[in-house]
Amino acid sequence: MTTTSDSIQALRQLDTQSHLHAYTNAQAHAEQGPLVVVRGHGVEVEDDQGRRYIEGMSGLWCASLGFSHPRLAEAGAQALRTLPYYHTFNHRSNPAVAQLAAKLLALAPVPMARVFFANSGSEANDSAVKMVWYHFNALGQPGKKKIIARQRGYHGVTVASASLTGLPGNHADFDLPLPRMLHVDCPHHWRNALPGESEEAFATRLADALDARIQAEGPDTVAAFIAEPVMGAGGVIVPPATYFEKIQAVLKKHDVLLIADEVICGFGRTGAMWGSQTFGLKPDILTCAKALSSGYVPISAVMVNERIHASLMANSGRLGTFGHGYTYSGHPVACAVALETLQVYEDDHILDRVQALSPRFLAALRHFGERAVVGEARGVGLIGALELAPDKSGKTAFPPAAKAGPRLAQLALEEGLVVRAMGDTIALCPPLIITEAELDELFARLGRAFDRFE
Ligand code: PLP
Numbered sequence: 001m002t003t004t005s006d007s008i009q010a011l012r013q014l015d016t017q018s019h020l021h022a023y024t025n026a027q028a029h030a031e032q033g034p035l036v037v038v039r040g041h042g043v044e045v046e047d048d049q050g051r052r053y054i055e056g057m058s059g060l061w062c063a064s065l066g067f068s069h070p071r072l073a074e075a076g077a078q079a080l081r082t083l084p085y086y087h088t089f090n091h092r093s094n095p096a097v098a099q100l101a102a103k104l105l106a107l108a109p110v111p112m113a114r115v116f117f118a119n120s121g122s123e124a125n126d127s128a129v130k131m132v133w134y135h136f137n138a139l140g141q142p143g144k145k146k147i148i149a150r151q152r153g154y155h156g157v158t159v160a161s162a163s164l165t166g167l168p169g170n171h172a173d174f175d176l177p178l179p180r181m182l183h184v185d186c187p188h189h190w191r192n193a194l195p196g197e198s199e200e201a202f203a204t205r206l207a208d209a210l211d212a213r214i215q216a217e218g219p220d221t222v223a224a225f226i227a228e229p230v231m232g233a234g235g236v237i238v239p240p241a242t243y244f245e246k247i248q249a250v251l252k253k254h255d256v257l258l259i260a261d262e263v264i265c266g267f268g269r270t271g272a273m274w275g276s277q278t279f280g281l282k283p284d285i286l287t288c289a290k291a292l293s294s295g296y297v298p299i300s301a302v303m304v305n306e307r308i309h310a311s312l313m314a315n316s317g318r319l320g321t322f323g324h325g326y327t328y329s330g331h332p333v334a335c336a337v338a339l340e341t342l343q344v345y346e347d348d349h350i351l352d353r354v355q356a357l358s359p360r361f362l363a364a365l366r367h368f369g370e371r372a373v374v375g376e377a378r379g380v381g382l383i384g385a386l387e388l389a390p391d392k393s394g395k396t397a398f399p400p401a402a403k404a405g406p407r408l409a410q411l412a413l414e415e416g417l418v419v420r421a422m423g424d425t426i427a428l429c430p431p432l433i434i435t436e437a438e439l440d441e442l443f444a445r446l447g448r449a450f451d452r453f454e
Contacts (some may be wrong), residue, residue, distance in 0.1 A: 008048045011036060020083040035413075040067020043416070043431045043438050054295075054442050056412075056419045056428050060297030061232055061264045061383075064341075064350070064432040069396050071344055072296045072337055077335035088117070088330035090347035103342055104301055109260075109276040109285065113309035116302040117330040120157025121263035124287035124300035125226070128259050129160045130324055131285065132224045135257075135308050138315035145180050146217060148210070148225045148256070152186040152234030155226060155261055164226055167234060182217070184210050186231070190376045190387075190394040199240035207246035211253070219254040224285075229275025232264040235425040236385035238378050257284040257308075263300070264383070267291035267342075268350050268432055271358055271381035278380065284308060291432075294341045299334035350432050354382050360436060364443045365428070373404075375454055382432060388424040411449035416421055417442060 011221035015034045018352065020026065037050040043066050058064060058235035065072065079096065086094050101115040116131075118124050129147060135142040149155065151166040160171045163177035166186070171177055185206050186192060193202045212220050225247070251258055260283035265275025272278045276286065285308060289300030301367045304312070328334070345351070358381050365384045369377030375389025376394070388404045390396045398404040405421030412419045412426075420427040430442060 008036070013049065014173060029385060041451070043065045043434050048146050053413065053416050053418045054430075054438065054445065056417050056430050056442055056446075058291075058429050058431045059295050060290070061269075061292035061429045064267060064269075064291040065294040065344060066431040069294065069296075071340055072294060075229050075340035076297065076333055076337045080334040083332045086325060086332055089325055092334070093136075094332040095328065096332050096339055097330035100301075100330075100335045100339050103339065104221070104288075104303060107273055107342070108286065108303055109165060109274040109281070111305065112303040113221065113306040114284065114304055114306070114312075115334070116325075118300045118302065118326055119288040119298040119328050119331075119334075120156065121261070121287065122158040122161040122301055124289055124325065125155045125161040125259075125261060126158045126304050127324065128226070128287050129164070129224075131302065131304060131308060132257060132259070132314060134315055134322075134324075135311045136223055137260070138200075138311035138318075141220070144223045145181065145219055146182055146222045147220060148182045148184055148213070150186055150227060150231070151183050152188070152237065153183075153231055153261075154233035155228075155229060156263075173306045182237050184213055186234065186237060187239050187243050187384055188235070188237045190378070193240075193394075196240070200242045203240045203243040203246050206243065207250050211250045214250065214254045214256065219256070219417060222254060222256050224257040224259050225251050226259040227281070228263070229259045229265045230270060230380060230383060231277045232383070232427070232429075233422060234431075235387065235422055236378060236383055236427050238380050239279055244281050247381060248280075248282065259283060259285045262286055262288045263290055264429070266303065267345060269381050269383050269429070271351070271354050292341065293334060293338045296341070297331075297334040297337045298328075299331065299338050327448050348433070354432055357436065357439065358382060359432070360439060361430075364439070368443075368446070368450070371450060371454070373450070379428070382434075383427075383429045385422075386426045386444075387430065388426065408449060411452050412446055415445040415448045417445040417449065419446065 012033045028237050038048050043054055045055050045067055096125040105112050113146035118127055133145055149164040149166055153166045155161045155164040163181035166183045183325040189202050191218050226254055236255050260276045260281050263384045266288035268439045270278040284305050284394055293299050314410050361382055365379050368374055368386050373388050374386050375392055376387045378385055405424040408426055409419050
């Protein structure tokens with residue numbers, strides 16, 4: 001990569017004129033141009049001008065081992081030299097996919113029977129939905145098909161996953177959600193609790209509302225409930241005390257399956273291997289992606305328990321095949337990198353590391369929570385958020401036109417720190433390999449951004 005100013009300009013022009021960006025205002029992009037990132041160094045990335053940024057978001061909540069891990073690069077290179085591609089249709093396998101499936105089953109938070117592979121979180125959740133439908137058809141319950149998700153939940157952008165996502169921007173003008181995809185209340189205590197309502201009472205109210213909704217829809221029509229243990233893109237919403245315990249009692253009562261979307265929480269983010277362990281979820285289906293390969297290669301997985309597996313097996317026998325799978329399901333290079341990622345987590349005691357760093361991370365967030373422009377500071381493990389608001393009541397917000405969140409994120413970028421603004425919520429999800437000194441530097445840069453913002 002050359003870095004003369006002419007080549008930089010030429011590259012930016014190529015991008016502006018050729019590339020339709022993901023999640024970008026396409027009109028604004030024509031004027032603004034791209035931020036071109038050219039390389040990574042540990043927890044930092046470097047742009048085409050040589051400026052370095054601490055990546056406070058691990059990219060998109062995924063690069064847990066930072067941006068230059070030599071073991072992952074070597075595992076990928078070796079896999080490319082050995083078997084760069086093969087598929088898993090029609091009984092085909094490869095050593096890495098078999099080992100990775102077994103490894104994931106061994107790590108699962110509850111007994112799971114099989115692992116299916118895809119390439120993204122969206123595909124994993126789409127696959128989970130199809131498996132649920134297939135399952136109830138196999139059981140002779142074709143009417144049991146509705147999937148309940150939550151407002152502000154994020155499950156991806158493919159047609160089914162975007163339907164499950166509970167953010168208006170993912171539905172508007174895409175003609176979504178699909179029928180049979182329902183949404184219930186977001187469990188954000190600070191914003192949504194009634195005056196004086198405890199976390200436990202709030203959780204009871206939400207569980208009662210879910211119960212009433214399932215009764216109203218007809219329990220025979222409701223197949224599954226999908227939830228992130230901690231909502232990520234919806235604003236890093238940590239569930240209130242007793243929430244999942246009460247929700248799961250309702251699901252059990254109506255024979256509604258639980259899908260845990262561990263796409264962000266999986267692999268140590270909340271301080272345990274799975275968010276399901278941190279918050280007591282016992283899923284029938286678990287989806288994961290992102291940190292499964294530290295984001296280095298696209299890969300996702302769907303784990304199913306024996307009950308689902310048994311019906312998939314029976315139905316595929318009856319129909320002649322399980323008619324679902326991707327060209328890249330179980331890709332040998334992706335699986336090799338994922339296997340090495342899991343091995344590094346183990347060798348480097350990544351869970352211990354998150355548990356040791358988390359108090360420092362959460363204390364720093366709380367400290368920011370004292371600022372006048374921060375309504376709520378929240379987090380768990382090494383994921384957190386600061387919600388900007390004019391006061392701490394949970395009932396006010398800055399006017400949308402003020403674009404408080406994006407403005408703060410831009411100031412942070414100028415200070416050499418990448419954070420993510422989701423509306424007026426500033427998210428932090430640093431690489432799990434971050435050191436104490438780097439964490440302190442991250443918050444020092446954020447502090448300078450806040451000083452300029454206020
Ligand atoms: N589920 C969750 C919880 C996510 O955070 C995301 C992405 O951010 C997805 C699913 C979708 O994953 P992908 O963007 O890989 O399709």
